[in-house]
Amino acid sequence: MTKLKVLVIEDNEQNMYLVSFILEKNGYEVIQARTGIEGVDLAVLHEPDLILLDIQLPVMDGYSVARAIRNRPSLAKTPMIAVTSYAMPGDCDQAMAAGCTGYIEKPIDPENFMSQVEQFVRGNERNNP
Numbered sequence: 001m002t003k004l005k006v007l008v009i010e011d012n013e014q015n016m017y018l019v020s021f022i023l024e025k026n027g028y029e030v031i032q033a034r035t036g037i038e039g040v041d042l043a044v045l046h047e048p049d050l051i052l053l054d055i056q057l058p059v060m061d062g063y064s065v066a067r068a069i070r071n072r073p074s075l076a077k078t079p080m081i082a083v084t085s086y087a088m089p090g091d092c093d094q095a096m097a098a099g100c101t102g103y104i105e106k107p108i109d110p111e112n113f114m115s116q117v118e119q120f121v122r123g124n125e126r127n128n129p
């Protein structure tokens with residue numbers, strides 16, 4: 001069975017490591033982007049099954065990244081989860097307004113992360129890995 005592809009756009013090395021580790025352990029293929037611009041490029045190139053988007057990114061913030069991704073017809077319906085800081089409650093509304101499908105709060109909880117992610121992958125036509 002083909003692995004589902006998840007694009008992770010995250011500038012923090014520890015979070016990138018943790019999220020990638022959990023996803024790969026659960027059978028997903030991970031594509032990593034460390035800047036918003038790279039994230040948009042890799043989204044266009046790979047057309048991932050799911051995008052995890054850090055909101056606090058340098059230069060091009062997560063909202064701009066979300067809008068740029070949603071402007072691409074091939075990515076208009078890709079599930080896209082904002083990863084927002086628990087301390088910034090307004091982030092979630094702004095992320096949804098920018099085109100995100102949902103959000104997960106930081107710090108990442110390794111115990112619950114996969115069930116949070118799978119809520120957004122479910123409903124996809126393809127089978128889970």
Ligand code: MN
Binds near residue numbers: 054055056
């Ligand atoms: Mn960040």
